[in-house]
Amino acid sequence: MLTYDILIVGSGGAGLYAALESRLEEDLHVAVLTKVYPTRSHTGAAQGGVNAALGNRDPSDTWEEHWFDTVKGSDYLADQDAAELMCREAPDVVRELEHWGAAFYRTTDGRIAQRPFGGASKPRACYAADKVGHIMLHTLYEQGLRHGVDYFNEWVTLDLIHDGQRCMGVNAYSLRTGRLHTIQAKAVILATGGHGRIYWTRTSNAYGNTGDGSAIAYRAGLPLKDMEFIQFHPTGLRRSGILVTEGARGEGGHLLNGLGERFMERYAPDKMELGPRDLVSRAIETEVREGRGGPDDEAFLDLTHLGRERILERLPQIRQLCIDFEGVDPIEEPIPIKPTAHYSMGGVHTDINGCTPIDGVYAAGETACVSVHGANRLGGNSLLDILVFGRRAGRHAVEYARRTKLGAMPRGAFEEAETCLKELMEGDGKETVAGIRRELGRVMSEKAGIYRHASGLDAALADLEMLKDRYRKLMVGDRSAVFNTEMLAALELRNMLTLAETVTLGALARNESRGAHYREDHATRDDEHWLKHTVAVQGPGDHSTLSFEPVSITRFQPEARTY
Numbered sequence: 001m002l003t004y005d006i007l008i009v010g011s012g013g014a015g016l017y018a019a020l021e022s023r024l025e026e027d028l029h030v031a032v033l034t035k036v037y038p039t040r041s042h043t044g045a046a047q048g049g050v051n052a053a054l055g056n057r058d059p060s061d062t063w064e065e066h067w068f069d070t071v072k073g074s075d076y077l078a079d080q081d082a083a084e085l086m087c088r089e090a091p092d093v094v095r096e097l098e099h100w101g102a103a104f105y106r107t108t109d110g111r112i113a114q115r116p117f118g119g120a121s122k123p124r125a126c127y128a129a130d131k132v133g134h135i136m137l138h139t140l141y142e143q144g145l146r147h148g149v150d151y152f153n154e155w156v157t158l159d160l161i162h163d164g165q166r167c168m169g170v171n172a173y174s175l176r177t178g179r180l181h182t183i184q185a186k187a188v189i190l191a192t193g194g195h196g197r198i199y200w201t202r203t204s205n206a207y208g209n210t211g212d213g214s215a216i217a218y219r220a221g222l223p224l225k226d227m228e229f230i231q232f233h234p235t236g237l238r239r240s241g242i243l244v245t246e247g248a249r250g251e252g253g254h255l256l257n258g259l260g261e262r263f264m265e266r267y268a269p270d271k272m273e274l275g276p277r278d279l280v281s282r283a284i285e286t287e288v289r290e291g292r293g294g295p296d297d298e299a300f301l302d303l304t305h306l307g308r309e310r311i312l313e314r315l316p317q318i319r320q321l322c323i324d325f326e327g328v329d330p331i332e333e334p335i336p337i338k339p340t341a342h343y344s345m346g347g348v349h350t351d352i353n354g355c356t357p358i359d360g361v362y363a364a365g366e367t368a369c370v371s372v373h374g375a376n377r378l379g380g381n382s383l384l385d386i387l388v389f390g391r392r393a394g395r396h397a398v399e400y401a402r403r404t405k406l407g408a409m410p411r412g413a414f415e416e417a418e419t420c421l422k423e424l425m426e427g428d429g430k431e432t433v434a435g436i437r438r439e440l441g442r443v444m445s446e447k448a449g450i451y452r453h454a455s456g457l458d459a460a461l462a463d464l465e466m467l468k469d470r471y472r473k474l475m476v477g478d479r480s481a482v483f484n485t486e487m488l489a490a491l492e493l494r495n496m497l498t499l500a501e502t503v504t505l506g507a508l509a510r511n512e513s514r515g516a517h518y519r520e521d522h523a524t525r526d527d528e529h530w531l532k533h534t535v536a537v538q539g540p541g542d543h544s545t546l547s548f549e550p551v552s553i554t555r556f557q558p559e560a561r562t563y
Contacts, residue, residue, distance in 0.1 A: 004029045004150075005401040006394075007170065007185035009157045009213060011038035013046075013133070013383065014365025014390035015191035016140035018354075021394030023147045028401055031150040033157060033172055033183070035208060035488070038141045042193050042206040043386065046133025047245035047317065049115060049125025050387070051380035052090035056111040061122040063087045068556060070381060073119040073276050074374025075515035075525065076558035077226070077533070077551055082352050082370045084554065086381075086388045093387040094126055102139040104128050116250045117379040119276035119563070123250075125380040130245050130317045133383060155181075156488060157212065158420060160188060160220040160361060161413045167360035168407040171417035175488060178481025180421060182414050186404045187360045187397040190217055191390065194344035194366035196230070197492075198500045199449070200441025203341040204236050204243040208492075213367035215495035217348045218502070222356050224536045225369040225549075227346035227499070228506030231377055231516045232450050234280040236340025238298045240325050244318055244337060246379040249273040251314050254302045255280070256334060257287045258294040271563035278376040278516045279563065281339040285450050300334035339450060343382060345373045345516065346506070349535060354393030360400060364393040371533065374551075375515020424490050429473030433489045436470050440493075440500060443467070448504050453520045457508040464501050468542075471497060498542075505544050506534045527558050 006022045008015045011034035023030040032038065053066045067087040071078050098104060098112065105113040105128050117125040128135045144151075154175040161168045161182065169184040195211025196203040203209075218224055234255070235244040249255070255273050257263045267283040268275030275283075284299045293299060303311055308331050311319055315330075322328045322335050348363035350356055350370055356363060365386040372385060447460035471493065478486040512526035513519050532548045539545035 002181060002183045003406065004031045004183065004185045006030045006187045006189065006397045007183055008032045008189045008191060009170065010034060010191035010193060010367065011036065011151070012041040012191060012193050012365060012386065013043040013136055013140060014386035015189065016137070016144055017387055017390030018189045018191060018364055018394035018397070019149045020140060020144050020147060021391050022398050023144065023149045025398050026148070028398060031152060032144070033152045033155045033170070035154060035156045035175070037153050038151065039137060041137060042209055044134045044137045045206060045243065046383055047130040047243060048247035048250065049117060049127040049132055049380045050094060050136070050383035051117065051120070051124050051378070052094040052126055052384065053087065053122070053124050054091055054094070054112060054114065054126065056107055057114040057123045061124055063090065065121055066090065066124060069120050070372065070378055071556045072561060073376055073378040075376055075561060076527070076531070076556070077371070077374030077514060079371050079552035080554040080556060081552050083372045085352055086372045086384060089388050090384050093384070093391060097136060097139060097387065100139050100143050102135050115247060116274055118246050118249065118274045118280065119271070119378045120380070125247070125250065127247060129313070130247055130315050136383065156491060157216060158417045158491070159216055161409060162220060162358050162361065163410050164221065165359060166407055167358055168409055171414060173421065175483050178484060180414070180418055182409065184406055184409065186401040186406055187362065189354065189362040189364060189393050189397055190348060190367050191364045192367050195496065195499045196341045196344060198440060198496045198503065199341035199444050200437050202236070202241045202338070202441070202445055204233055204241055205341065210492035210496050211344070211499040212492065212495050213363060214347050215498045217356065217361070217363060218498060218538055220358065220361070221538060222358060222361065223349040224502050225346055225349040226371055226506070226533050227502040227536055228510055228534060229345035229375050229516050230341060230503060231277055231343040231345060232281040232339040233342035234277055234284055234339050235301050235337045237321065237325050238296060238336035238338050241340035242321055242325055243340065243342065244301060244321070244335060248301060248303060248315055248318055251310065252306055255284070256300040256302050257292040259292055261292070263287050263292070268563040275563040276376055277379065281450055282518060284339055294336060296336065298336045298338050301337050302334040303330045304333065343377055345369065345375065345377055352392060353396035354389055355396065360404065362393045362397055364390045375517060424474065424476050424487060425479060427475050429475045431470045431473045431475065433474065433486060433493050436467055436474070437493055437496070440467055440496060444500055448507055451518055451520055452507055454508060457504055460504045461501070461508070464497065464504065468497055502536045502544050505546060506536060509534060509546055531558065
């Protein structure tokens with residue numbers, strides 16, 4: 001049996017930072033278990049920047065202003081003590097990442113360059129062209145290798161092993177061999193990213209962003225928090241949903257409707273294109289609904305006035321993506337865009353150190369909900385979240401591992417996971433992963449998307465119940481043991497169906513509009529009744545039960561958001 005002090009599940013920015021922080025204590029054995037190679041993790045797709053109040057472009061910027069912008073952007077649902085901590089620690093984690101080798105762009109006097117981002121009062125997004133996530137990911141992976149972190153690439157975690165009070169490890173499936181393994185660990189950090197792929201037909205998320213860590217935690221009895229809040233990024237490429245960074249608007253890009261109008265003056269007259277993402281996405285949808293969209297119900301992002309040199313220097317990857325996936329050169333013509341499912345504000349309910357109610361189980365990054373983003377995340381705060389809370393989870397796991405002995409493995413833990421795989425492999429139904437997955441994406445996009453209504457959400461829950469029934473009749477056509485990607489897709493689909501239900505239930509329960517959650521039948525924010533978090537736990541029959549917790553308000557009283 002494989003044995004480690006600390007095991008990290010997931011190899012994005014949060015997981016790699018947690019692993020590196022854990023391994024800096026060189027007497028501890030640390031491993032990362034990931035279903036992809038670390039450099040293929042979705043953090044590498046992050047383009048625009050990471051927020052920190054360094055004051056390099058505007059010396060008057062402070063962490064307090066960053067804190068207020070974050071709370072305001074969250075539509076006052078962020079826990080203010082957690083958001084304060086994140087903004088306080090932001091300059092330190094960015095500088096630490098720089099010292100490890102992250103090559104940020106520079107000002108003329110050699111300091112880290114910063115650009116404006118949506119919802120921010122000052123330009124504080126630290127960037128490297130439009131590839132900052134790629135640079136962060138490679139830096140953290142390189143340092144992990146240097147410090148002796150072990151990596152289990154192309155391994156799929158099935159479930160946590162625990163006794164209800166403390167964690168003993170995980171069961172995991174090796175794609176390379178087709179074998180199931182138990183890995184014993186004192187502490188497990190879940191950092192598998194978000195669950196945007198539940199909107200399968202239109203999302204900026206990588207194929208692997210199926211919410212594995214959140215679903216694993218949920219099945220272990222851990223609570224999920226604020227799952228109804230899904231951020232739709234305003235600028236996804238029209239056909240594919242691939243992201244066009246907010247940095248393109250930070251550099252001065254204009255949003256146009258089908259009539260050629262800069263329509264954001266109707267919705268955010270001061271911030272214009274740099275309003276918060278929830279507001280900008282709804283503005284685009286409204287323009288289309290009211291007949292002012294393009295021929296394919298799209299809007300346009302115009303960069304042509306920036307000039308060739310600036311686009312090639314600051315947005316080279318965006319230009320290439322537009323050419324490859326839309327046949328459009330943004331130097332010459334506007335980019336056709338539509339909002340795309342982008343970020344999961346909800347996740348595993350944790351404290352500021354990533355701790356959960358099961359001792360030794362942690363969550364960090366997009367898998368977790370601390371909550372620092374509330375109802376709407378500001379651009380540039382996602383990469384900051386994974387750095388701050390990945391590091392904190394790693395540090396706390398070290399303290400826990402030092403005072404804890406490996407626990408005895410409970411009976412039957414391996415056999416349950418083995419039965420799960422066997423039932424999938426031997427299923428003789430007629431349903432396919434692709435068919436169920438496609439229908440899941442349609443249901444969530446149409447009935448639990450940017451605009452929501454009780455009738456649509458009720459219908460979505462009924463549809464999800466039917467899809468879960470179809471999943472029980474699934475047939476995995478590939479019966480081979482080695483690199484069975486159809487088996488992997490079936491396991492991921494199980495997780496997506498689980499999380500889609502929690503998203504929809506939370507959206508149906510929250511009878512107000514706040515941040516990224518917009519109810520057409522409850523179109524205003526209701527601070528009197530809904531200044532609280534939803535908390536979902538697995539109830540009888542695999543269905544969620546909801547409870548509520550108050551928001552932590554330490555300084556900023558809720559007020560109307562204007563931009």
